[in-house]
Amino acid sequence: MEKREARVYYLQEREDRKAIIVFDAGYAGGDVHIYEHKEAFPTKEIKKEIGAYLKLESMSKETEKEIVRLWVEKRFGHSISWNLLPE
Secondary structure (H helix, E strand, C coil): CCCCCCEEEEECCECCECCEEEEECCCCCCCEEEEECCCCCCHHHHHHHHHHHCCCCCCCHHHHHCHHHHHHHHHHCCCCCCCCCCC
C-alpha cells in the first residue's frame, strides 16, 4: 500500500451518533482511527489555565496563539501536530 496524504475528517453530531473525527496519518499500511466526541473545553478556560501555569499576568500575542498547543502538552504530554486546511 502506498503512503497517503495525512487527513482528518470531522463528522458533525447527528441524532443517531455523537460527532466523530476520523484520523488517517497516511502511513503506508497504517491504520485509520475513529474518535467519538468525548468532551469540549472553552478556550477562555484554557487561556486561564495556561496563564496560571506560566504565572503570567498578561499574555503576549505569540503565547496566546500557542495556548492550545501548550495546554495539550501540559495535559497529555508532547504531541505531533498538523496544520489543517479544509478542502
